Amino acid sequence: MVEKNNICLFDKNSVKVTITPCQPKVLTHLPKRPPVDIAFTDLTYTVKEGSRKNPKLILKSVSGRLKSGELTAIMGPSGAGKSTLLNILTGYKTSGMEGSITINGTERDLSQFAKLSAYIMQDNQLHGNLSVEEAMNVATALKLGNQIDKKEKAKVIQEILETLGLQEHVKTMTANLSGGQKKRLSIALELVNNPPIMFFDEPTSGLDSSSCFQCISLLKCLARGGRTIICTIHQPSARLFEMFDHLYTLAEGQCVYQGSTLQLVPFMSTLGLKCPSYHNPASFIIEVSCGEYGDYVKKLVQAIQNGKSDIQAGKPFPQAEALNNVESNKKINNAAPLAIAESSDINGSKSVLPYTTNDIAKDDPNSFPPADGVVIPIEPLMMDCEKPGVNSTLIDGSFPKSQRRYGTSEWNQFWIVLKRTLLFSRRDWTLMYLRLFAHILVGFLIGALYYDIGNDGAKVLSNLGFLFFNMLFLMYTSMTITILSFPLEMPVLIKENFNRWYSLRSYYMAITVSDIPFQTIFCVMYVAIVYYLTSQPPELFRFGMFVSACLLISFVAQSVGLVVGAAMNIQNGVFLAPVMSVPFLLFSGFFVSFDAIPIYLRWITYLSYIRYGFEGTALATYSFGREKLKCFQVYCHFKDPETTLEELDMLKSDFTLDILALIGIFIVLRVAAFLFLKWKLNAQR
């Protein structure tokens, strides 16, 4: 007796194992979604490797089907291609792939498919400093938008959290959750829009046996809700293995078994592979795939037609002898007397399968295993969505009609991500305090060092040193903050963007805008302190010009940090960003005046944002008809501000042009950072 839906598994002879029954969970408040069956045919995946001439073949023309209402395990030895197959099926990897993938019989449209599926990656990519409730609120706001009102959203959240056993932890910070709870939260976040297809990469990795069981039970319940649940798994225990409905096993990039988990052992025995008593069938198929019992991979691939066959309970499967032998297979296909039976495959198209008329008559589900010498039809790939126990309240028959790519408008996405980022800043005040402290401390230090020199004709050169140091300080403090923004957020960004939480544009805008108020406050505070203590001209318009040049320098430096962070990894970025700034500092006009720079190097000064900032603050200080400075010595060469400007080659310089140049560089860098981020996101796939 097999009561698979309750995970109470019995074999013909004796009670085998009883597992806590899984009650189909009724998540009544979730939006209704269609059941989805996936089929893939002759899927090949190749990658180009640096020095190799021929591309590396990773998946070798594999086929298969994944049905709604079933929990499917993709298994295989390490390096067999499980993750690759999963990445292709999710649509995460698209280049280098050949073959067809169909959804309910029609060719997969990636854009439509993305709306129907969720991919829960191996490492729980969660923001540690959000509570479970906050994380759920963000996911619901982004994924459901205005589809339902606040009350309904709260019900959705409550229902999901209750179902997943997280209700008691709503106030717990994500970082403090256990591994199993994090996994459940990852599932809960994706469940809010009720995707009919859910992919899991190694959902049990890092969990103890009890948490593994809970996790797979949960997936089973989700499958019983009518969803198509697919996960890769390394080597499940016998207890876990029996919870899967469907098994897809890969070895060396080919399919060695596809079908019911219950049929694995009987099927293998028809090929002469007897699973030892008390041996875990999951371990057995992996050992066979690794070649521990001889070279059986080829035979299995032929037997299962590289995934075109599907071994189902109560149905006969391919006769061993015939399938062991390629030649006999060819004969079956080619022999004239054979009637070629046509059957509909998953794609709805006709597939030609090696039937004989006699065999069809002999197709008795009770004759199991098949009698020797009988050619038995290979089970055509069929899709049936009606399964006992499937909770159809979750699903309806239609695909979403909305053409919208995301759950809510880009403007809303921007606001939600911005609010979330500001919440992170509020939660993690250490960095904010450090920045505040650094700006005030350095401000007073500089103020003390250059105290009261601003109006002293004998200390103009020191004052220019002060102006240059301002640039240096603002540049480094702003740049180093943003270099790490993207590299640290990348894993979560990849997951959330891939699962259609928000567009890259909205995310980028929110992230880049979120720090602007803080940087503005710190910069203005620093400038106010040093401006006052060093006795720069006490005119409001000059102070305004000074602050605006300093602010723009810090924004541009932030943008440089963003570009470097978006384009490189942390190690390279942390090294390269300061190093890259050296030429800009050299050509700032402080060390060498413009006329003294060799003509062939002058173009660098036009790119040096430090030059525009330095020039801007120098003009704010000494230009616009400033009165002669005080002189407390016999002779002050730079008493007249015009002399200083002349020495700096800034007599004809225009403050407005400096500001415009800084704004221009700021815009170019922000666009470049976005494009790099986009490129990096695609390159990761």
Ligand SMILES: Nc1ncnc2c1ncn2[C@@H]1O[C@H](COP(=O)(O)OP(=O)(O)OP(=O)(O)O)[C@@H](O)[C@H]1O
């Ligand atoms: N971008 C790539 N360049 C070169 N080889 C690759 C690339 N991606 C995957 N491979 C190779 O493809 C094979 C399958 O990789 P995949 O990660 O799918 O295996 P897996 O079955 O998931 O393994 P594991 O269980 O160890 O995670 C491996 O041999 C791997 O080295």
